[in-house]
């Protein structure tokens with residue numbers, strides 16, 4: 353029952369930038385590194401990390417969904433502390449229901465914080481891109497539909513450690529999670 357054509361992005365314009373299709377050309381090479389086997393259920397897919405790509409324009413990290421699942425393909429990435437990062441999310445899903453965002457947290461990953469933010473995101477609603485106003489949120493992309501690419505530029509925390517990220521599209525928080533390692 354969401355009026356998806358009525359999504360307001362005004363609150364995001366200051367800190368978010370939608371990446372136009374023209375920006376997609378500059379090959380975003382992704383290297384899968386590390387494959388901790390944590391008892392995943394599908395053959396040949398294990399958790400993978402995104403790599404930070406440095407260029408004159410700064411550091412870019414690109415992540416994707418895992419097919420049409422409510423999961424991130426890249427469940428972790430590492431970035432330096434106190435550094436401006438452009439996080440790009442390419443929604444490569446094909447199922448129309450697989451809309452996603454990436455909400456980066458100021459807290460370590462835990463079911464508690466993912467649940468809190470996920471549930472608050474549903475309350476915030478489509479008009480807020482399912483991103484609640486909460487101090488536990490460091491930065492967030494808008495919602496992306498399949499085929500869309502969105503991004504957010506933010507400064508990483510100055511404190512090294514693990515920080516969670518989660519998709520707050522309704523129903524996704526419980527499984528669509530990842531860890532940003534700040535070094």
Ligand SMILES: [Cu+2]
Nearest residue numbers: 452519521524
């Ligand atoms: Cu999602």
